[in-house]
Every structure is written in C-alpha cells, then in structure tokens.
Amino acid sequence: MKESLSNRIEAIEESATLAMAAKAREYKAKGIDVISLSLGEPDFKTPQHVCEAAKKAIDEGKYFAYPPVAGYPDLREALAEKYNKENNVPYKAANIVVSNGAKQSIANVMIALLNPGDEVIIFSPYWVSYDALVRLAEGTPVFVKGTLENDFKVTAEQVEKAITPKTRAIIFSSPCNPTGSVFSRSELEAISKVVLKHENIIVIADEIYEHINFAGGNVSIASLPGMFDRTITVNGFAKGFAMTGWRVGYIGAPKWIADGAIKVQGQITSANCSISQRGALAAVQGDLTPTHKMVEEYNNRREIVYKLLKEIPGVKANYPQGAFYFFPDVSYYYGKSDGEKTIKNGEDFCMYVLDKAHVSLVAGGAFGEENCVRLSYAASEKELVEALKRIKETLSHLK
Ligand code: GLU
Secondary structure (H helix, E strand, C coil), X not given: CCCCCCHHHXXXXXXXXXXXXXXXXXXXXXXXXXXXXXXXXXXXXXXXXXXXXXXXXXXXXXXXXXXXXXXXXXXXXXHHHHHHHHHCCCCCHHHEEEECHHHHHHHHHHHHHCCCCCEEEEEECCCHHHHHHHHHCCCEEEEEECCHHHXXXXXXXXXXXXXXXXXXXXXXXXXXXXXXXXXXHHHHHHHHHHHHCCCCCEEEEECCCCCCEXXXXXXXXXXXXXXXXHEEEEEECCCCCCCHHHCCEEEECCHHHHHHHHHHHHHHCCCCCHHHHHHHHHHHHCCCHHHHHHHHHHHHHHHHHXXXXXXXXXXXXXXXXXXXXXXXXXXXXXXXXXXXXXXCCHHHHHHHHHHHHCEECEEHHHHCCXXXXXXXXXXXXXXXXXXXXXXXXXXXXXX
C-alpha cells in the first residue's frame, strides 16, 4: 500500500514547541545536563487545594462516568461567573464549553466555524498551533505581522488592510505567546471598531496567559461595546494554575458557536476528563494567592533574563509585559561560524545552542518570525542564570 496521509495532515508541521521539548528530553536521557527553556510549562506545582479537590472527587466515587459533553454544569456556572466578575463579559453557563486544554478549545471552534478556503487572520508572531489548526480545518491562514519596534503588536490599520470578503475570523493571544506583548484597551478598541464594520468576522481571543500580566489588568475584547456577539474568548488552567498536564481549557462564546463546539467535541473526545474538571472547579472558585505568588516569581525572572539577554552581543529583545517568554531577535548570528558550523537560520541557531550550550530554545520560524527564537523563563532562577551564561559563552565562538 502507498503510505499516503491526508492532504490536511501533509499541510501541517509537527508542533515545534513539543518537538523541541522532546529533543531536550532525548538529550537528558543520554545523561546530558540540558536546561530546557523550550516548552511553555510552569515549573511550579499545581496548588494544593486543586489537588485535594481532585483526590476528593476520586474518593467520593461519583465522577467515574462520562461527564456532560460541554463540562459539568457547576463548572460551567463557575466559569461564567468568573467571566462576569473578572473580565466583565456577561457569559452564562450555556456559553461555556470545557475541553481538553485551550488547544482543543481552539480546534473545536476552527472546525465548527470554517469552510474550506475561509480566511483566518493570524496576528504574527503567533503561537505555533494557530496556523496548524486553521489548516486542519481547511481554512487559509493570513498572517499579519507585528514588528519588534511596535512590541510585535499588530495595529487596527493592518487588520483593516488584511480583511477580504473571505475573512471569517481573527485570532491572537494577549498576553502573547511567544512575544509577551499585551494589547491595551485602546488598541483593542481600535481593532474592535474594524471588526464591527464587517458582520461576518469572529474574533478568537486567546487569554490563556491572562493572569501572567505584569502590565496591569487584562482587557477582554469581548467586554468592549458590540463585541460580545462577535468574540470567542479562550482560556484554560494550564498557565495561571500550573495545570498543564490536567488538560482543562474552555471557551466563552455566543451560544450558536458554543453549540457548534459541543457538537465537534461530542464526536471527538466525548468530554473533558471528569477528575480534572473537579480540580478546575476548585481552581476557579478558590483563592488566587498561589497564582499571584507564581506571577511575582515570573516577574523577578523576567528582570533577570532581560538584563542577561542585553549583555549578549547582537541580541535584540522587547520587554515582555506578560506570559513567560522572551522572543529575541538573534539574526545577528546568522551567517556567522565557529570555523566548523555556520549558523544559517533560527533552526541552526537553536541546534547549535542545544549541542554546545545544552540549552533548548524554539526557533522563531514556527511562530512566524525567522529572525527570532523563543525562550521560556518558566524555569528556576538558578537555571536561567546558568542557561544565559552558557548561551553567551557559546555564541562568543561565532565570528
Ligand atoms: N503552549 C505551550 C507552549 O507554547 C505548550 C506547548 C504547546 O502546546 O505548544 O510552549
């Protein structure tokens, strides 16, 4: 038989973040002391009250059956309440769909919304999976690029220029993975005014990093005038509550879109893990002190990494306002060589740093910017200082 996969699968790449994390694990398994700054994964433990709630759910023995497809009613209620209280968006439980991570939430809505050839404007640099999920749903990604000078943020004028009669959706994250940029209220207002001129465009606002925001409160675009009916707000527990492995993401969306996402989910995963949902309920109803402590720690690390990055010749970095990434421009090193190896692009740069400095990063091409690499500072201060020291030393051999 000819081994031929679908065109949809052939059209996408393996997730670069997960691929680089796997490579780092491979090196570690060989006994190499790799500092892994590739995966965006909190290095903290899930807060105790969340773990206790999940343990209790197991002991009670009430949560072993299939949960409702969209999530347990009390969790949907609690998430709607969170959106009302924290984000000023009047979602009700019927607007909420709980899924296996924000990634599945986005996949569900892409499948539910797009017809072949529908265009989705992706603010670039972008999180690696946006592009792939649009393509999997047979949509056409249209990239609109922010520049380092504008903190990588796309402007309303750029959005306006990119809109065509085929535009169905716009997707971005704020705080942004990979750049750490945060859209201000006025920037979001300007974008919403452009969107509201076009009656068929839906905004997919990925707010998974909302708590890790050093710039002050998060503004949800769905809370702006006229935008409730035009926005899907994506969120999840992985980043703010150190719950990556629990796989709980969710959307708030107009009911017709939520119903579409539920239909997709019912056919693909039936529902999200019952025990994880009980943990998530404790997280959303509980005290945010553990989250705030983690954020404080990320903020300290941001300062340290920024200072150390600036000490590396030729590296240009913006000062991130949220999330836990730096996305420095390292193109100064492209074309340089240590006498044996010449760095041609971001992939070469990352492999060189992995081989010589034993630090894993992710090449920026997967995020839409060849000149940059992504560094996650969700690692201990000690590891970060050591990693930056090693990178600086290694790069000094490139002439
Ligand atoms: N969102 C994280 C990252 O960007 C986790 C890995 C992934 O799902 O891409 O590193």
